[in-house]
Amino acid sequence: MHLPRPLRWRAFATAHYRPFQAIAVGQAFTASYASDALFVPILLRLGAPPALVVVVGAAPVGGAALQAFAPQILRRLKGDLRGLTLSLALAEIRGFVLAAIVAGVAAGAMSQVMGIALISATVAIGQTVGGLSGSNISLWTAVVLPDAERRLVGPRMGALTMALSTALLLPAGLVLDAGTRAIGLWAYVAFFLVGGMASTLTPLAVARLPRPGRVLVARETAAGTEVPPAFRRFTDVSVIASVGQGLIPSLSLYALIVLGMSAGFAVALSGVAAAGALAGSLAVGSFLLRGSSSRVLRASFLFRAVAGVCCVAAIPANPLAPAFLLVGSALFNGAGNAGALATNERLYRLAPAQARVHCQSRFVGSTAGAAGAGAVVCATVLALAPPAAWAAYTALYAGSAISRAIATFRTEVSPSWSSPSAPPPDESLPRG
Numbered sequence: 001m002h003l004p005r006p007l008r009w010r011a012f013a014t015a016h017y018r019p020f021q022a023i024a025v026g027q028a029f030t031a032s033y034a035s036d037a038l039f040v041p042i043l044l045r046l047g048a049p050p051a052l053v054v055v056v057g058a059a060p061v062g063g064a065a066l067q068a069f070a071p072q073i074l075r076r077l078k079g080d081l082r083g084l085t086l087s088l089a090l091a092e093i094r095g096f097v098l099a100a101i102v103a104g105v106a107a108g109a110m111s112q113v114m115g116i117a118l119i120s121a122t123v124a125i126g127q128t129v130g131g132l133s134g135s136n137i138s139l140w141t142a143v144v145l146p147d148a149e150r151r152l153v154g155p156r157m158g159a160l161t162m163a164l165s166t167a168l169l170l171p172a173g174l175v176l177d178a179g180t181r182a183i184g185l186w187a188y189v190a191f192f193l194v195g196g197m198a199s200t201l202t203p204l205a206v207a208r209l210p211r212p213g214r215v216l217v218a219r220e221t222a223a224g225t226e227v228p229p230a231f232r233r234f235t236d237v238s239v240i241a242s243v244g245q246g247l248i249p250s251l252s253l254y255a256l257i258v259l260g261m262s263a264g265f266a267v268a269l270s271g272v273a274a275a276g277a278l279a280g281s282l283a284v285g286s287f288l289l290r291g292s293s294s295r296v297l298r299a300s301f302l303f304r305a306v307a308g309v310c311c312v313a314a315i316p317a318n319p320l321a322p323a324f325l326l327v328g329s330a331l332f333n334g335a336g337n338a339g340a341l342a343t344n345e346r347l348y349r350l351a352p353a354q355a356r357v358h359c360q361s362r363f364v365g366s367t368a369g370a371a372g373a374g375a376v377v378c379a380t381v382l383a384l385a386p387p388a389a390w391a392a393y394t395a396l397y398a399g400s401a402i403s404r405a406i407a408t409f410r411t412e413v414s415p416s417w418s419s420p421s422a423p424p425p426d427e428s429l430p431r432g
Contacts, residue, residue: 008286012156019208023137024157026092026202028164030130033195034095037169037270039123040252041176041263042102042188046112048120050249050257051383056120057250058375060127071357079214085140088133089203094126095196099189106185133202135364142348142356143212148289150348155285155341162278162337169271177264215357227359230412231350234294235363237410238343241301242367244308244403245336246374247396249382251311251329258390259314259321269329276330280338291417293346298411300339301404307331308401312394328397374403 012021031037036057043053077084098119105115141150172191179187251273252266284296310328314321351359378396385392 008152008289009156012152017153019205020141020153020157021160022201022205022208024160025164026199026205027134028161028168029195029198030092030095030202031161032165032168032172032270032274033191034092034098034199035123035127036250036252037172037267038176038188038191039098039119040250041256041266042185043116043119044253044256045180045185045263046105046116046119048116049383050253051379052116052120053253054249054375054379054382056123058246058372058379059124060131071361074215074357081136081140081143081212081215082209085133085136086203086206088129088136089206091126091129091133092199092202093196094122094130095192095194095199097122097126097196099192099196102185102192103189106189135360137206137209138344139357139360140209140212142360143215144210147348151289151345154344155281155288158337158341159278159281159285162274162281165274166271166278169267169274173264173266173268173271175264176267177262180263227352227355227362228350231347231359233412234346234350235366237407237412238363238367239370240410241304241404241407242370243374244304244400244407246371246376247378247400247403248308248311248332249378249393249396251325251332254311254314254390254393255322255325258316258388258393259325261322265322269326272326273329273333276332276334277337279330280334280336281341283334284338284341288341288345292414293342293349294411294413295417296342297339297346298408298413300335300342301408301411303331303335304339305401305404305408307335308397308404311397312401315394316390374400 011017040053040057043056044050073084074081101110101115101118101122104110105112110118138154141153145153176187176191179190252269255261255266255269256263280300284291288296307328310324310331314324314328318324347360347363348356381392381396
């Protein structure tokens, strides 16, 4: 592990970066109490079929392909990136909507079928828009901050989000199990309300970000949007890996349906995932300031392939199946977060400065579309298989591992672990 340097964390902790800190805190509550960790067990409790749960969870992944239209949208908005991102950030407070729906079911004001439909729509639309919001915040950061500051802020926002998510989710599993025994569905209502209230930090903080001005995007021409061949090859490999991402059935779904674990275990599984993501962020966040993003990316693909193998080993006949699932969750998310940081860094290193909006939108659109295609395969397999058929899940985990293994071998890397171009020294960072 490349240990984080206190100097950079002290720089990030200054008032200069307060809006970015608040966004990270708000996103932590959204990710913990208004996303997968809770919607999977609540949908299953209401009687939703596993295939529907997979489709709902996969919709935001495929929906992120809409980022490909960012240049056209920005042109229509006359470059108003701030207004677009502020509008998208409102999706982060979807916890209030989920709380109202579950309260309606708990009070008998609506049927469980209606509750399933409304929760599914809220999650699919809300998390899709939330994902687009995250992409636009990342683009905003790349526009308003010099590269040295962008490399400082991005990883530490992710680390702060994951650290808080870990602290929120690990005890939540026990609380949820005890709460559902005592007050039933109202326990979910309480979690969704807390998530909604704390998530208001995100849109409020986005409004306080440094103004990017008008982000004008030129219309595409054959010469004007030409990207380096290395960027195209990087995109192609990422597309292969993204198919594997879509193939992964929710680990909490597998734990609940196949292994027969409790809803609390499923939430704790998300907490372990957040802890793994935190470890991945800390491991590479400082390293990427000067290190090879391509080598980090290849290593992340390898670890995600190993995670798939761990999930393959978590068959019901294995008494250590829950432990293998926990390890797989930590590896998937730890390597996934490290890979996301490396991907973001490599994208901006390879993309010409004048074509960053085009390159980012194309890349996100391509990889999200590939992940969505993988998710369609996943949902189809689970819809055709018996509900608790562990072999179907095992085949999907194996397919994900194979795709990540292919991406590992096809990733082009720099000659060494040192970055070919070092950013400015730490002294260039503001102290507040």
